[in-house]
Amino acid sequence: MLEVAQSDQGGAWWSRFAAPARFFPLAGRLIPPLFVLSAVLAAVGLYIGFMVAPTDWQQGEAYRIIYIHVPAAWMSMLIYLAMAFWGVLTLVLRTRLSAMMIHALAPTGAWMTFLALWTGAFWGRPTWGTYWVWDARITSELILLFLYFGVIGLRASIDDERKADKACALMSIVGAVNIPIIYFSVKWWNTLHQGASVSLTAAPKMAQTMLSAMLIMTLAAWLYSVASSLVRVRSLIIEREPFQAWEPPSVGAGLRIGAEHSRSGA
Amino acid sequence: MKDHSFYLAMSYAAPVVVVVIEAFRLQQQRRLALRTRALERAAAPQDDGTGASTQSLPGHAPAFNEALEAVQEAHHPQGHQPAFGRSQPAADAALTRADRL
Numbered sequence: 479m480l481e482v483a484q485s486d487q488g489g490a491w492w493s494r495f496a497a498p499a500r501f502f503p504l505a506g507r508l509i510p511p512l513f514v515l516s517a518v519l520a521a522v523g524l525y526i527g528f529m530v531a532p533t534d535w536q537q538g539e540a541y542r543i544i545y546i547h548v549p550a551a552w553m554s555m556l557i558y559l560a561m562a563f564w565g566v567l568t569l570v571l572r573t574r575l576s577a578m579m580i581h582a583l584a585p586t587g588a589w590m591t592f593l594a595l596w597t598g599a600f601w602g603r604p605t606w607g608t609y610w611v612w613d614a615r616i617t618s619e620l621i622l623l624f625l626y627f628g629v630i631g632l633r634a635s636i637d638d639e640r641k642a643d644k645a646c647a648l649m650s651i652v653g654a655v656n657i658p659i660i661y662f663s664v665k666w667w668n669t670l671h672q673g674a675s676v677s678l679t680a681a682p683k684m685a686q687t688m689l690s691a692m693l694i695m696t697l698a699a700w701l702y703s704v705a706s707s708l709v710r711v712r713s714l715i716i717e718r719e720p721f722q723a724w725e726p727p728s729v730g731a732g733l734r735i736g737a738e739h740s741r742s743g744a
Numbered sequence: 745m746k747d748h749s750f751y752l753a754m755s756y757a758a759p760v761v762v763v764v765i766e767a768f769r770l771q772q773q774r775r776l777a778l779r780t781r782a783l784e785r786a787a788a789p790q791d792d793g794t795g796a797s798t799q800s801l802p803g804h805a806p807a808f809n810e811a812l813e814a815v816q817e818a819h820h821p822q823g824h825q826p827a828f829g830r831s832q833p834a835a836d837a838a839l840t841r842a843d844r845l
Contacts, residue, residue, distance in 0.1 A: 538746060538748055539748045539749070539752060540748035540751055540752065542752060543751065543752060543755040546755055546756060546758070546759055547755070550759075585766070585769070586766070589762050589766060592762070593758055593759055593762060596754075596755070596758045597755040597758060600751040600752075600754045600755045601751065601755065603751060604746065604748050604751050702763075706766055706770060709770045709774070710770060710773065712774075713770070713773045713774045713776075713777040714777070716774075716777040716778060716780075716781050717776070717777035717780050717781065720780065720781035720784040720785055721784070721785065
């Protein structure tokens, strides 16, 4: 509560939400629309991807794995960068929420990385003739999965919360070095993995409908990642700050009265 | 053109499985967090006279409030809720009930 009062007195508007007491209800309000929007966008993206977008002349129907593979791969990198960002805030500003964000993002990031590798394998088999190859892009993505496991494992292995937070923050920052390696691996090395189909500096190398479906699916994956991370961070706040009154007092009073009734009834 | 339906099915089944597992894990984590909070609140000194309550878990399932009460009964049989004074076996039973919830 003291933290909320202090944040009210000054500082940037966004810093007000660094206090778990303010962030908790805000996240609670955001979660349902984020999940719903994510589901709607995924449905739209899949409809365009399967019903509107044409079949690839070279890869046939197998190319449609792109609508899962690329969003998952992008999310795997983006989430790790977000973790590194929260890691910097954890070490510099020492805000409690930033450390919780790292812990909340890591499992979703790990799932996204797993999905990228899994779908990549099932895309590689019909197009390259193999599920796996020790290619620079694929290997660096696998290292990213291990980095996620590292952050999750590090937190689980250190009892002292503050030490665990610092260790995870540091690992998130150091591990972020791998992100440009993943992204530029197809340029730096001669890889079996194809180069980027979408670039900010060049025209897309795919049909407009394919690109639209892929971008919509990416947005859906992003919204899903944000929503699931918010659910997780709310659980972390509950767990770590058990003596904070997150709920409006009137609601609490009502339930306490209800509890009294049930006791007297028994 | 070869039939790629197996690869497509395997690829599209994965996110469905992931979403289901993650939903389950999120639910499980939330329940654990609520339980931890309930235990910590129950173990802490109660009612300091300021009017601030550490007793209830508003906004959550009634079942969990019941579990919290069970835990509180077990931890504070002689606490500030004299109506809940119970013997140790009864307290253990309450904790077991809370565990099940």
